[in-house]
Amino acid sequence: MSRSLAALVIGNSKYKKAGKLKNPANDATDMAAVLTACGFSVTIVIDGTHKQMDKALADFKAALKGHDVGLFFFAGHGVQIGGENFLAAIDVKTADETEAKHSSLALNKVIDTMEAADTKTNIIILDACRNNPWARAWRGGEERGLAPVYAPRGTLIAYATSPGQLAGDGKGRNGAYTAALLEHIATPDVTVEAMFKRVRNTLSATTAQKQISWEHTSLAGEFYFNLSVAARITDYGAAALGDDLFELDTSKKSHKIIASLKTLTWPRQNPAIDEITPALIAKVATDTLFVLGRNIYQSAAGNANSAIAYINDFTAKTTGTDKNDRKALLDGMLFEIFFDKTGTLRDQPKFRRFNEVFDLQRFAACKPSFDFIAACLLPYAGRYYAIPGKCHEVIADVRLGEKEKDAVLEVFVAGQQVLRRDSDDLPAWDDDEDKIYYRQRSKAQFEAWLEEELIVPARLLKIGYSRDVASGETLRVPMGWTCRLPA
Incomplete structure (x- = not known):
């Protein structure tokens, strides 16, 4: 199950005629990050002028096509x-209401733009019910918050507080409403309506019931910001996706093999692998084959020779098997690389036999399995330079020093410099943030390291250097630095 999601996020703090709001820029930045993690393609505007907001909405209209x-x-x-x-844009004209209207982005224009798009679901979230700083100058009346609006079919409109009421900036980094939203939006397998109820409860508690969020919805179907793997992937059961839930029945030969592979000892793993024949595979249930594939890979990652050989000779070893049985085995191997025993995405893939498995992508018969893993990883697209399984090449350009010719100074991917200091992996003795320590690596070791950092198979990673580097040359790579995309 794959979804195509697009978002426009705007946060305006630096108003020219109303002073600075503390939270909106932070709110937008943090919302953009969590939406990206949930699989949205996000456009973000910070401190937008009227012209910039209008252009962003026009671009968003075009971007919604096909989503x-x-x-x-x-x-x-x-x-x-x-x-x-x-x-209100940051350059809103405030002499009177007419000028303000024509120098702000009309909410109805946003609604009309999204209604006209061929999207199944539209969500509008407004943390914009703050006091109107110009109200008294315009009319001498009270500040009124925002008015309720009609939500077209397939649309949900969420307000930071009830119609006609006011919301304030928060005490911390985020406004009270956005802080509550950030707390709950990525909760797995919660419908959007249930998520906003949780937001309302949290907001009510943190503001002593002074601020009650409100939604108007005409959604026709269910939407989840964060679908767990078990909810998104219907090919296999939850017990197979969460390997630790799979119950072993050692009276069955296939289960006995899995039990041996789980021992993590080569003398038991290697003979067990040798028992996996096409005749056995034909008798095994789909979920069991998936779990078997997972454990073949973890055995290979632990250097069990028979498991490594099985992966290297996978197409030959599975000759004559049903195509769906072969797919289940390979699906399991690929899933084990990226997901742990609970079915949760690993912080870092299990990389040791990554290249051996991804070499199988060369075979047309294996393509359905790589489509499967790409679909599994699509919601996490922001973590990858190219979604594994999509067979996209990645080009990395390495800049070496001019004086210290063996020092790796920069790594560029898609025109962006991606080599950065990793605060989680600094040497223990490094108390000088400006000091760079280096580790010597052969060219082959450096390129293997780069494959892991970029999470790209060797055959799809094209590496260029700022000068010719001999195959046996040694390079110096900064210790505690990474090319990984932030999680």
């Missing part, structure tokens, strides 16, 4: 004028 879900988030000043809502 299943569209989301619009705004944090900043929102004003109600004549019963309509307007999202």
